[in-house]
Amino acid sequence: MNDLISVSDDVRTALDRGGPVVALETTIVAHGFPAPHGVEVGLEMERAVTEAGATPATIGVLDGRIRVGVTDDELSRFDSTARKLGPRDLAACAVSGELGATTVGGVLTVARVVGIRFMGTGGIGGVHRGYPTPPDVSADLVALVTAPVLVACSGAKSLLDIPATMEHLETLGIPVLGFRTDTLPLFYEAAGGPAVNQRVDDAHAAARIAAAHWQLGGCGLLLTNPPPESLEVAELVEEAVATAAREGVSGQAVTPFVLAYLHEKSGGRTREVNRGLAVANARLAAEVSIAFAAL
Numbered sequence: 001m002n003d004l005i006s007v008s009d010d011v012r013t014a015l016d017r018g019g020p021v022v023a024l025e026t027t028i029v030a031h032g033f034p035a036p037h038g039v040e041v042g043l044e045m046e047r048a049v050t051e052a053g054a055t056p057a058t059i060g061v062l063d064g065r066i067r068v069g070v071t072d073d074e075l076s077r078f079d080s081t082a083r084k085l086g087p088r089d090l091a092a093c094a095v096s097g098e099l100g101a102t103t104v105g106g107v108l109t110v111a112r113v114v115g116i117r118f119m120g121t122g123g124i125g126g127v128h129r130g131y132p133t134p135p136d137v138s139a140d141l142v143a144l145v146t147a148p149v150l151v152a153c154s155g156a157k158s159l160l161d162i163p164a165t166m167e168h169l170e171t172l173g174i175p176v177l178g179f180r181t182d183t184l185p186l187f188y189e190a191a192g193g194p195a196v197n198q199r200v201d202d203a204h205a206a207a208r209i210a211a212a213h214w215q216l217g218g219c220g221l222l223l224t225n226p227p228p229e230s231l232e233v234a235e236l237v238e239e240a241v242a243t244a245a246r247e248g249v250s251g252q253a254v255t256p257f258v259l260a261y262l263h264e265k266s267g268g269r270t271r272e273v274n275r276g277l278a279v280a281n282a283r284l285a286a287e288v289s290i291a292f293a294a295l
Contacts (some may be wrong), residue, residue: 004066005065006065006067007069008233009054010055011057011069014054015115019055019120020055020290020292021054021117022172023056023059023107023110023119023280024046024057024059025059025107026042026059026060026078026213027085027102028099030079031259032078032254033274034271038078041279043075044275044279045282048120048289049285054274054286054290056263056267057116060100060102061098061099061160061237066094078101079135082101086093099278103140104119104121104143104275105140105194108143108147108149111149112146112147113295117149120278120283120285121282122281123154124153124175125156125160126138126140126155126168128159129161141182144169145172145220147219148183148218151222152288154187155184155187156184158186158233159254159258163243166184172219173218175221176222177198177199178202179226180200180201180226181225182196185225187227188231188233188270188273190227203284203288204291206288207295208295210292211295216284225277225280227276227277235267236262240258240265242256244257256271
């Protein structure tokens with residue numbers, strides 16, 4: 001596309017034809033799972049998109065360029081050494097030549113530039129517990145305001161303040177749809193969250209709402225999808241967050257710390273639920289993108 005952004009041939013062809021394309025992040029590969037599980041999950045998400053009939057566009061920074069669509073070998077390079085990239089970090093990482101793994105916010109920034117309308121991920125960032133001390137709110141939320149992209153996810157990450165995150169989404173004008181649910185999934189848990197703005201029961205309905213929202217000049221949307229397997233881990237999450245605070249873990253390091261803690265203390269059960277919901281959300285994003293392309 002230019003000296004900064006490189007779009008793979010299959011993604012460019014799909015975009016030029018107005019076909020369904022789904023953006024995928026690389027932070028889930030590099031920092032969401034211990035090696036080699038992250039790469040395996042990334043490949044599974046790509047397969048889920050392809051099998052549904054859409055084109056996967058995994059986004060990361062490699063060799064001085066923002067890559068939209070990577071090969072299997074290139075995906076395997078995204079390990080724990082990769083820099084975690086939100087919207088503010090993309091340009092600096094590309095110019096410096098570092099390896100960079102995109103967050104939801106990072107992917108949304110690139111998707112807006114190249115014209116991708118759909119994304120699948122595990123969970124979005126949001127308002128951290130204890131806000132405003134520290135005043136930690138994920139850049140994912142601001143990126144949703146600037147990028148007209150529908151994000152299929154299982155709500156916000158479980159370590160966050162979910163009610164405060166929902167209030168922030170409302171303030172920013174970001175619709176929260178529930179896929180066959182009336183309440184926001186709590187990432188690992190299928191139910192128990194705040195009420196969503198609108199329930200939708202099929203991909204076509206979600207696509208029609210997204211189209212109408214964008215016709216009105218709207219921003220991004222969330223399509224929240226309960227995890228295929230529900231796991232009650234509220235007490236374990238509280239323990240993980242408290243441990244992180246006690247050990248002085250802060251900023252972007254909190255999420256990978258908490259995820260690793262949960263994986264260890266649950267005997268790997270949270271890892272499997274996380275894996276299942278990430279793949280399911282990639283598939284759902286693909287189904288909605290296909291329905292949107294057919295409108």
